[in-house]
Amino acid sequence: MSHLSPSFTRFSRSFWALPIPAVLVFLAMIASDCSGDDTPAVTPTPPSTATPGTPPAATGTPSSGALPKLALQQVVGGLTRPTFVTHAGDGSGRLFVVEKPGRIRTVRNGVLEPEPFLDITGLVLATGNEQGLLGLAFHPRFAENGRFFVTYTGKDGTNSLAEYGVTGGKGDPSKAKVLFAIPDKYPNHNGGMLAFGRDGYLYVSTGDGGSGGDPDGNGQNRNVLLGKILRLDVNAAQGAYAIPASNPFVGQSGARPEIWAYGLRNPWRFSFDRATGDLWIADVGQNQYEEVNLQPAGNVGGENYGWDVMEASHCYGASTCDQSGKVLPIHEYAHSLGCSITGGYVYRGAAIPALAGAYLYTDYCRGDLIALREQGGRWQAETLGRAESVSSFGEDEAGGIYVARGSAGTLSPIVAPRRSAAPPHRPPARRRETLDDDPVYPRP
Numbered sequence: 001m002s003h004l005s006p007s008f009t010r011f012s013r014s015f016w017a018l019p020i021p022a023v024l025v026f027l028a029m030i031a032s033d034c035s036g037d038d039t040p041a042v043t044p045t046p047p048s049t050a051t052p053g054t055p056p057a058a059t060g061t062p063s064s065g066a067l068p069k070l071a072l073q074q075v076v077g078g079l080t081r082p083t084f085v086t087h088a089g090d091g092s093g094r095l096f097v098v099e100k101p102g103r104i105r106t107v108r109n110g111v112l113e114p115e116p117f118l119d120i121t122g123l124v125l126a127t128g129n130e131q132g133l134l135g136l137a138f139h140p141r142f143a144e145n146g147r148f149f150v151t152y153t154g155k156d157g158t159n160s161l162a163e164y165g166v167t168g169g170k171g172d173p174s175k176a177k178v179l180f181a182i183p184d185k186y187p188n189h190n191g192g193m194l195a196f197g198r199d200g201y202l203y204v205s206t207g208d209g210g211s212g213g214d215p216d217g218n219g220q221n222r223n224v225l226l227g228k229i230l231r232l233d234v235n236a237a238q239g240a241y242a243i244p245a246s247n248p249f250v251g252q253s254g255a256r257p258e259i260w261a262y263g264l265r266n267p268w269r270f271s272f273d274r275a276t277g278d279l280w281i282a283d284v285g286q287n288q289y290e291e292v293n294l295q296p297a298g299n300v301g302g303e304n305y306g307w308d309v310m311e312a313s314h315c316y317g318a319s320t321c322d323q324s325g326k327v328l329p330i331h332e333y334a335h336s337l338g339c340s341i342t343g344g345y346v347y348r349g350a351a352i353p354a355l356a357g358a359y360l361y362t363d364y365c366r367g368d369l370i371a372l373r374e375q376g377g378r379w380q381a382e383t384l385g386r387a388e389s390v391s392s393f394g395e396d397e398a399g400g401i402y403v404a405r406g407s408a409g410t411l412s413p414i415v416a417p418r419r420s421a422a423p424p425h426r427p428p429a430r431r432r433e434t435l436d437d438d439p440v441y442p443r444p
Contacts, residue, residue, distance in 0.1 A: 055330040055379070059296050060276040060346065062357030062373035070352075070369055070385040072403060072412035076112045079105065082404035083134055083192075085394030085411060090143035095396060097404065097411055100132035102152065104171065107411065118150075118164065118171030125153045130210075134192030139234075140200060149179075149202060149234070151192045157184050161194075161204060163234065179232075179240040182225065186210025189266040197231075198277045198297070201244055204230040205281075207266040213286065213317065214308035219263050222255040227307060229267065229281070231260035248302030261295065263305040263326065269343035269392060273297075274399060280359055282343025283329075286311050290341040290363065291329035292372060303327045330379050331372055338363030344393035347371075349400045352416050360401060360414070362387045369414070387414075 081100035088094060095107040096117060102124030103116040126132035135151035142148060146166035154160045158181040165175030184190070189207030197203055208214045208227035219227035236242035249255035266284040273280065277297030283305065285291060289312035293305050304326050308316055312332035315321035344360040358371040367388035372381050391406035401414045 055328045056294050056296050057330075058273070058276065058278050058294060058346075058357075058374060059298075060273055060278060060357050062375075063354050064375070065354055067358060067371050067373075067382055067384055068352060068354050068416045070355075070414050071417040072385075072387055073415045074410050074412045075110050075402075076107050076411040077409060078112065079404070079409040079411060081132070081406050082391060082409065082411060083132065083406065084136055084392045085402050085404050086136055086138070087395065087397045088138045088142050088148075089140065089397060090138075091397070093397060095394070095402065095411070096136060096138075098133055098136050098150075100134075100406070101126045102133045104133075104136060104150075115170075118173070120150075120152065120173060120176075123152065123154060125155050125157060128153070128187035130188045130190050134190065135194040135204075137194035137196055137202065140196050147234075149194055151194055151204070153184075153190070154181060156181075157187075158182055159184055159190055159206075177240070179234070184210070185216070191264075191267055193267065193270050195270065195272060197272055197279070199244075200235070202232045202234050202241075203260065203270070203279075204232065205264070205267040205270055206230065207268075208264070208307065214265065217308065219265060219307040220304075220309060222249060222259060222262055225256055225258060227262060227264050228256075228259050229261040229264065229270065230258040231301065232258060246300070248300060260301045261303040261305065263303075263307050263309075265307040265311075267343075268341075271343065271345045271393075271395075273346040273348070274395070275346070275348050275357075278346070280343065280346065281305070282341045282361055283307070284340050285335075286316065288312075288335055289314060289332050290335075290338060292331040292341070292343070292359070292361065293327065294330045305329075331381060333363075333381070337366060338368075339365035342390045342392065344403075345395055345401050347399070347401060349398060351400060352414075355416075360393065362390045362403075364389065364391075385417075 079097055082097050083100050084098040086096055097105045102121035104118040106113045106117045124133050131153035133152045137149045139145055139147035147163060149163050151161050160181045161179045163177045163179060164171050166172060186209060188210040191205035191207040193205040195203050206226050206228050208218045209216055218224050231244055231247055233242040233244050243257040247257050249259050250257045264283050267281050268284055270281040279295040281293040283291050291312040295303060306326040309321050310316055310326060313328045342362050342364055346359045347355040358373045360371055362369050367386055368383045369385040369387040370381050371384050372379060387403055389405050389407045390403045392404045394402045403412050
């Protein structure tokens with residue numbers, strides 16, 4: 001599911017009957033126009049595998065001391081269902097906030113500028129809970145070339161990836177180039193995250209296509225783009241994009257060359273550790289488990305994260321299952337502790353040194369701000385504060401981490417409070433109604 005619509009729904013997991021907040025997460029790319037006909041003729045690198053029960057380790061070294069308690073400090077209010085926040089890497093210090101209806105807003109020195117950076121509301125379908133404008137990524141050389149990329153639900157219901165340029169310091173709709181537009185069978189589980197890796201390629205997350213339980217088996221089907229992370233070369237001289245020659249399934253029959261990783265349900269948010277290049281993937285679960293997957297920097301791709309054979313490290317819909325070749329999550333939690341994970345970032349900012357190397361995430365239903373780090377050879381999760389109804393995390397240029405709250409319409413940096421207050425009461429995770437075996441979308 002996603003977090004977007006008039007009532008925001010939590011990405012991946014088709015969402016529960018929560019309040020409005022979950023952001024849409026769209027971009028469920030299905031085998032579509034993204035063609036691989038121009039794929040370079042190279043010998044594919046064998047996909048990496050992992051033995052069940054041995055999740056990977058991060059390449060960075062987290063802090064070993066006690067972690068500080070954290071809090072949110074509101075910077076901006078009055079946003080309309082924000083779904084993501086990021087920076088342009090151009091030295092301006094600006095933050096760019098994606099709004100579900102189809103606008104990108106600019107925050108400069110803590111002030112929300114009145115005019116949007118880009119307004120494509122006329123192109124965006126935002127009526128469904130997981131539809132709308134979902135993702136944003138600036139080209140690594142944005143300061144030079146003015147290129148940036150967005151994912152959104154088109155008026156015809158397609159999940160679209162488009163490139164834009166800049167005129168007069170603003171995004172220019174006339175410079176739009178649609179890289180693909182994928183028809184959606186269902187309105188939920190659209191993924192929608194975009195980010196450039198250290199390799200200069202654009203990574204794109206797609207959900208399994210929606211409904212509940214992956215009825216079309218897209219997660220394990222390498223011949224479709226749904227339930228995947230894609231890796232694209234958007235610097236190709238010709239065409240919408242090219243296929244990196246090192247993608248794991250290049251030249252293999254029965255597999256789309258765009259695929260970098262598969263077996264995902266709804267990776268609403270993933271992120272790269274800016275210090276190490278590790279790829280962190282938070283995948284929203286079905287009815288029982290939420291999970292965090294880790295792909296260490298330097299992996300050759302091709303990971304199979306298990307869905308819909310497995311939900312986290314557990315067999316899905318069966319007492320036994322074939323776990324061979326599946327990469328297990330480094331962390332999971334049951335729905336007694338939440339219902340829909342919102343993935344974040346590894347902290348690499350300077351303001352909170354004790355937090356260095358810890359991966360931050362939250363759960364939309366539970367509302368705890370949680371740090372995950374490896375200690376003594378085991379992954380440990382520690383609650384550091386409250387962060388309710390978080391639709392997305394984001395980073396500024398200096399590595400500071402922000403959260404966007406969809407229902408509240410706010411943008412807040414994560415800070416270390418001056419005084420430690422007694423932890424507030426933590427309500428139990430909300431029960432979800434089901435519809436076709438999937439949580440009901442949040443109501444407005």
